[in-house]
Amino acid sequence: MDIKTVQHIAKLSYLSVPDAELERFAKDLSAIISYVSELDGADTKGTQITAREVQTRNVMREDESKEKESAEAAAELVAAAPDSEDGYVKVKAIL
Amino acid sequence: MDILNLSIKEIHDQLVLKKTSAVEVAASFIAQSKKTDADIKAYISYDFDAMLKQAQTVDEKIARGDETSLLAGIPCAIKDNILIKGLKATAGSKILENYVASYDAHVIEKLKAHDVLFTGKTNMDEFAMGSSTENSAFFKTKNPADTSRVPGGSSGGSAAAVASRSAVFALGSDTGGSIRQPASFCGVVGLKPTYGAVSRSGVMAMASSLDQIGPFAKTVEDAKIVFDAIRGKDPKDATSMETKIRNSKFEIRNLRIGVPKEYFGGGIDKGVKASVEAAIADMQKAGAKIIDISLPHTKYAIAAYYIIMPAEVSSNLARYDGIKYGHSAYHDNAHDTLETVYRNSRSAGFGKEVQRRIMLGTYVLSAGYYDAYYKKAQQVRTQIRADFEKAFKQVDVIATPTCPTTAFRFGEKTTDPLAMYLEDVFTVPVNLAGLPALSMPCAPSKGLPVGLQLIAPWFGEEILFSVGAQLEHASE
Numbered sequence: 001m002d003i004k005t006v007q008h009i010a011k012l013s014y015l016s017v018p019d020a021e022l023e024r025f026a027k028d029l030s031a032i033i034s035y036v037s038e039l040d041g042a043d044t045k046g047t048q049i050t051a052r053e054v055q056t057r058n059v060m061r062e063d064e065s066k067e068k069e070s071a072e073a074a075a076e077l078v079a080a081a082p083d084s085e086d087g088y089v090k091v092k093a094i095l
Numbered sequence: 096m097d098i099l100n101l102s103i104k105e106i107h108d109q110l111v112l113k114k115t116s117a118v119e120v121a122a123s124f125i126a127q128s129k130k131t132d133a134d135i136k137a138y139i140s141y142d143f144d145a146m147l148k149q150a151q152t153v154d155e156k157i158a159r160g161d162e163t164s165l166l167a168g169i170p171c172a173i174k175d176n177i178l179i180k181g182l183k184a185t186a187g188s189k190i191l192e193n194y195v196a197s198y199d200a201h202v203i204e205k206l207k208a209h210d211v212l213f214t215g216k217t218n219m220d221e222f223a224m225g226s227s228t229e230n231s232a233f234f235k236t237k238n239p240a241d242t243s244r245v246p247g248g249s250s251g252g253s254a255a256a257v258a259s260r261s262a263v264f265a266l267g268s269d270t271g272g273s274i275r276q277p278a279s280f281c282g283v284v285g286l287k288p289t290y291g292a293v294s295r296s297g298v299m300a301m302a303s304s305l306d307q308i309g310p311f312a313k314t315v316e317d318a319k320i321v322f323d324a325i326r327g328k329d330p331k332d333a334t335s336m337e338t339k340i341r342n343s344k345f346e347i348r349n350l351r352i353g354v355p356k357e358y359f360g361g362g363i364d365k366g367v368k369a370s371v372e373a374a375i376a377d378m379q380k381a382g383a384k385i386i387d388i389s390l391p392h393t394k395y396a397i398a399a400y401y402i403i404m405p406a407e408v409s410s411n412l413a414r415y416d417g418i419k420y421g422h423s424a425y426h427d428n429a430h431d432t433l434e435t436v437y438r439n440s441r442s443a444g445f446g447k448e449v450q451r452r453i454m455l456g457t458y459v460l461s462a463g464y465y466d467a468y469y470k471k472a473q474q475v476r477t478q479i480r481a482d483f484e485k486a487f488k489q490v491d492v493i494a495t496p497t498c499p500t501t502a503f504r505f506g507e508k509t510t511d512p513l514a515m516y517l518e519d520v521f522t523v524p525v526n527l528a529g530l531p532a533l534s535m536p537c538a539p540s541k542g543l544p545v546g547l548q549l550i551a552p553w554f555g556e557e558i559l560f561s562v563g564a565q566l567e568h569a570s571e
Binding site: 005009015016028029031033035037038039040042050051052057058059076077081089091093094095 | 435470
């Protein structure tokens with residue numbers, strides 16, 4: 001994996017890697033990618049993928065608000081955000 | 096009698112016979128923490144005041160003659176990626192350094208209903224990514240068996256808390272070996288339950304198709320008591336299930352024990368091998384039939400794991416963005432855009448290993464690579480599962496070493512991420528297959544603890560407890 005790829009992947013991951021660390025990440029990630037590429041040797045022709053670990057059914061509930069609980073919880077959750085206004089989490093401009 | 100070394104049932108008996116009180120039990124464990132933890136550093140935070148208050152409640156219940164749970168008044172440590180309402184939950188990360196949990200994890204609700212005493216939150220590799228607890232953003236935890244060595248990881252703090260006797264039991268999480276490997280290194284019992292046996296609600300998700308919460312304890316019986324208290328269906332975790340309790344007794348002399356050749360070759364330490372083989376010989380002496388088996392896809396397990404796990408990590412850790420909670424770059428610069436806040440919050444908040452795994456996951460899921468990596472890994476996962484399905488037609492339990500080595504020294508594997516990953520070679524296949532497995536101490540090698548791993552069929556925890564307890568008694 002070259003430095004350009006690391007920069008691209010970092011961008012997709014919403015991470016910024018300082019220039020001084022690019023080479024190190026490239027080296028470590030390359031070693032791991034080269035190791036996991038051992039899977040090329042596995043014959044998986046016709047094998048299903050493991051899509052889920054256990055057979056489960058969807059959990060349903062009535063679509064109703066739990067007002068008291070949600071009002072208290074909402075205030076607590078909003079309070080954990082770095083900025084808020086009138087009970088809403090405030091964010092920066094997108095552009 | 097030293098209360099610190101008693102089992103859950105023994106402490107319970109002392110409490111109900113009023114030979115001691117829950118407040119005295121709490122005080123003994125607090126004193127022990129103060130004595131040992133300055134050096135061991137098993138905990139990120141303590142909760143002694145609440146512990147003493149809860150102990151008083153337990154004593155009142157006993158005084159009134161109320162029926163009390165076996166776990167009432169028993170001190171227990173909780174890994175810091177499991178939420179206890181009102182307490183900090185850092186997951187060993189700077190990004191959550193000041194995060195306070197707004198609800199209880201399902202397992203915590205259950206333990207609270209049993210009147211357990213929480214000693215505190217234990218140190219861990221950041222977001223459970225590591226095998227030595229050296230990736231904690233805060234400090235290193237020492238192995239109580241040899242303080243020049245790591246306790247294993249990622250639940251190193253929980254294992255060290257039980258081993259240093261500052262808690263009777265502890266909870267950890269296991270995604271690729273994070274309960275069993277530190278249990279093995281510290282010389283305690285650790286259980287990774289069947290995927291779905293214990294609700295994951297309230298544990299910070301790392302790799303959702305692999306994560307399970309489980310107990311650390313001094314004895315197999317204690318691990319069973321804790322497992323029985325925390326398992327079961329929870330509407331908040333769609334993958335959780337009610338375990339059927341089988342009342343059959345599993346006598347070692349009636350069992351077929353499978354020994355997979357793939358777990359005894361290559362890089363395994365000679366002392367570890369000898370110790371595990373001696374434990375298997377003990378089972379044979381007790382009348383078990385030992386059967387050589389093969390799990391041929393074992394060699395691909397780590398490679399498949401290091402595709403599937405980072406893929407899930409990259410998606411699960413997207414929630415840490417500096418917007419809703421945790422470390423945020425929001426106030427750094429008034430003119431920053433949303434994207435800059437994301438990027439700067441995450442880059443400052445996440446450590447190197449976490450960033451590495453997020454990028455790795457993003458890479459294997461990115462356009463053009465999905466089939467070559469992710470799809471292939473999920474196919475290999477099916478084959479690993481099929482290996483076990485086939486083996487369990489022949490045998491009742493599989494016995495292996497938990498780890499290829501005993502505890503290593505600090506810094507020994509930190510410069511090479513891949514060397515650290517290979518630590519999990521014997522534990523990862525179990526997670527990929529969703530099986531239950533128990534690590535329990537067998538004979539030490541050069542003075543260091545060695546773990547015997549017992550693997551049972553899906554939802555076969557009872558077999559593990561039964562075999563484990565018989566082995567414990569045989570070695571007494």
